[in-house]
Amino acid sequence: MSAPASELALAAPARFTGLRRLLREPLGLAGLILVALFLLGALLAPWLAPYDPNALDVRARLEGPSLAHLAGTDQLGRDTFSRVLHGGRVALQVAAWSIGASLLLGILLGMLAGYGPRWLDNALLLLFDTVRSFPTIMFALAAVTLAGPSLEMVILIIVVTSVPVYGRIVRTQTLSLKETEFILAERSLGAGPARILGVHVLPNVIGPLLILASMDVPVVVTVEAGLSFLGLGVRPPTPSWGNILADGYAFIRNSPWLVIAGGVPLILTTLGFTFLGEALRDIFDPRLRRTF
Amino acid sequence: MMLYALRRLGLALVIVVCAMAVLFGMIHLVPGDPITIALGPRATEAMRAAFLAKMRLDEPLHVQFLAFAGGVLRGDLGADVFSNRSVTTIVMEQLPYTLALAGAGLGWAVLAGIPLGCYSALHRGSLFDKLSGVLTVGAIAIPSFVVALYSLLVFAVWLRWLPAIGAGEAGDPVDQLLHLILPAFAIGLGWVGYLARLVRASMLEVMGENHIRTARAFGLPERLIVYRYALKIAILPTVTLLGVGAGNLLSGAVFAEIVFARPGIGKLIYDMAITRNYPVVQGAVLVTTVLFVLSALLADLLNAWLDPRVRASL
Numbered sequence: 001m002s003a004p005a006s007e008l009a010l011a012a013p014a015r016f017t018g019l020r021r022l023l024r025e026p027l028g029l030a031g032l033i034l035v036a037l038f039l040l041g042a043l044l045a046p047w048l049a050p051y052d053p054n055a056l057d058v059r060a061r062l063e064g065p066s067l068a069h070l071a072g073t074d075q076l077g078r079d080t081f082s083r084v085l086h087g088g089r090v091a092l093q094v095a096a097w098s099i100g101a102s103l104l105l106g107i108l109l110g111m112l113a114g115y116g117p118r119w120l121d122n123a124l125l126l127l128f129d130t131v132r133s134f135p136t137i138m139f140a141l142a143a144v145t146l147a148g149p150s151l152e153m154v155i156l157i158i159v160v161t162s163v164p165v166y167g168r169i170v171r172t173q174t175l176s177l178k179e180t181e182f183i184l185a186e187r188s189l190g191a192g193p194a195r196i197l198g199v200h201v202l203p204n205v206i207g208p209l210l211i212l213a214s215m216d217v218p219v220v221v222t223v224e225a226g227l228s229f230l231g232l233g234v235r236p237p238t239p240s241w242g243n244i245l246a247d248g249y250a251f252i253r254n255s256p257w258l259v260i261a262g263g264v265p266l267i268l269t270t271l272g273f274t275f276l277g278e279a280l281r282d283i284f285d286p287r288l289r290r291t292f
Numbered sequence: 293m294m295l296y297a298l299r300r301l302g303l304a305l306v307i308v309v310c311a312m313a314v315l316f317g318m319i320h321l322v323p324g325d326p327i328t329i330a331l332g333p334r335a336t337e338a339m340r341a342a343f344l345a346k347m348r349l350d351e352p353l354h355v356q357f358l359a360f361a362g363g364v365l366r367g368d369l370g371a372d373v374f375s376n377r378s379v380t381t382i383v384m385e386q387l388p389y390t391l392a393l394a395g396a397g398l399g400w401a402v403l404a405g406i407p408l409g410c411y412s413a414l415h416r417g418s419l420f421d422k423l424s425g426v427l428t429v430g431a432i433a434i435p436s437f438v439v440a441l442y443s444l445l446v447f448a449v450w451l452r453w454l455p456a457i458g459a460g461e462a463g464d465p466v467d468q469l470l471h472l473i474l475p476a477f478a479i480g481l482g483w484v485g486y487l488a489r490l491v492r493a494s495m496l497e498v499m500g501e502n503h504i505r506t507a508r509a510f511g512l513p514e515r516l517i518v519y520r521y522a523l524k525i526a527i528l529p530t531v532t533l534l535g536v537g538a539g540n541l542l543s544g545a546v547f548a549e550i551v552f553a554r555p556g557i558g559k560l561i562y563d564m565a566i567t568r569n570y571p572v573v574q575g576a577v578l579v580t581t582v583l584f585v586l587s588a589l590l591a592d593l594l595n596a597w598l599d600p601r602v603r604a605s606l
Contacts, residue, residue, distance in 0.1 A: 027429075126306065126310060127310075129303075129310075131314070133588075134314075134584075135542040136540075137547075138543065138558075141577070142318060142573050142577045145569075145570055146319055146570065225437075229437060230547075230550065230562060232565065249551065256450075259445055263442060267435075270433040270435060271434070274432070274433040
């Protein structure tokens with residue numbers, strides 16, 4: 001029982017030095033602040049937003065920024081700042097669900113490919129390569145043509161296109177771990193595949209995978225906004241950064257504020273997660289630096 | 293080399309066949325009746341029967357797929373649901389616009405990204421290096437369609453320097469070139485960042501190697517060392533990246549074409565997706581997928597030809 005305790009004691013200070021190093025790095029700190037702002041804005045949107053995001057005020061259409069409307073109003077007189085805050089909620093929701101599901105499926109299929117029989121490995125690799133051979137947005141357009149646009153469809157598309165990426169990484173790691181001596185020792189002690197994969201392989205693959213997943217958040221947020229911008233993602237009137245940009249695009253000659261207000265949070269969020277992810281990767285796993 | 297090329301080609305072929313099966317299978321996987329999806333709920337019985345016969349939906353699935361695959365081999369991608377025009381013709385009309393856009397985007401990324409990365413590596417730790425480090429990460433992170441929207445706003449709406457919509461008058465190369473600038477800037481900006489980072493990293497690695505030290509010991513001028521010896525090797529990883537990146541570029545082209553109302557494959561797929569014209573979507577997505585697989589194949593072959601170590605890995 002003493003072994004895990006001493007391991008913990010060793011791991012704890014390492015984690016804190018990691019955090020301290022993150023705070024010393026200016027870009028990492030900037031990323032952390034931006035990500036915190038995004039999370040706070042998204043989680044607290046109902047309390048922070050000054051207006052109902054869908055409340056119409058037709059007399060105040062397409063206004064510029066003012067004290068009453070911090071980021072102006074859209075073509076129906078809805079408060080853009082409130083819509084941006086609530087749009088962050090949609091982005092966070094899509095990111096959390098789709099990355100969570102992709103990680104779970106990717107780990108499962110990747111370990112199956114790496115540890116299972118050879119034919120299964122080949123079949124899964126072929127499946128991964130096939131799915132990855134479609135350009136993401138093209139695949140999304142084809143899927144939406146058939147099933148119609150919705151929030152669930154966006155999540156499904158992201159899961160289908162990101163599972164192969166995670167799956168391939170997990171497979172490679174599992175393959176190399178399979179040959180190590182401690183797995184051999186475990187096998188000779190009579191441990192079954194479930195125990196080997198769950199207790200010994202999983203903890204070794206999950207660290208780098210989580211860093212990669214955090215670097216995928218901006219990609220996912222972009223895909224959601226992009227599909228919603230095209231009218232193929234979240235349905236109006238639900239506020240999403242992509243929907244705000246689509247409204248702004250339609251009125252770009254009359255009022256630039258909508259496009260600016262929809263784009264800035266998207267840029268800050270993607271920058272925040274990218275800076276944070278890069279800093280975390282450099283601190284915890286410099287080996288990943290080459291694969292970006 | 294021959295064996296590697298053959299195996300890599302075989303893999304590409306298998307992937308294209310699987311991609312065809314996925315695209316074809318999707319219409320049957322989605323709940324609902326394909327006829328209603330294509331024609332809408334208000335189609336008459338006669339229209340439904342005609343569509344059923346034309347798309348051969350009454351035959352078993354594998355027969356349908358073989359007919360589709362056979363058509364693809366002969367260059368026949370099916371017909372538009374509404375106008376009955378050949379999908380191959382429709383796609384081929386739009387393809388040159390997208391290829392020009394992708395080429396221009398990648399072209400400016402290469403012209404700006406490689407020198408930027410090279411200069412940063414040679415002046416490691418300088419203010420320029422640090423600044424370009426932040427800017428390149430920023431360029432990678434910002435979504436290309438936001439770049440497209442903002443550059444449309446700034447350069448076409450506010451400053452009125454460049455045209456906002458279309459691909460320019462046919463037969464007027466200058467006009468077409470002017471219409472190409474903003475979309476190409478938008479889809480290429482992220483790639484400038486990618487390339488600069490990659491070239492910087494590999495240049496730093498190469499500059500520390502023994503043969504560079506030997507060249508220095510021989511007293512060769514620094515300029516010769518950088519351009520003749522180091523850059524030639526440092527540029528290798530970009531070849532693979534460009535091949536894989538073609539897919540991302542095609543996705544970015546969808547947005548650029550829609551924002552700037554440019555004709556092209558991306559706009560075609562989008563317009564057809566809105567009207568639920570699946571045969572055209574299927575054909576156009578298949579063509580872009582084949583293009584993507586081909587460019588990845590070319591990059592891999594080129595890489596294997598340049599670097600013998602790669603050949604052993606497949």
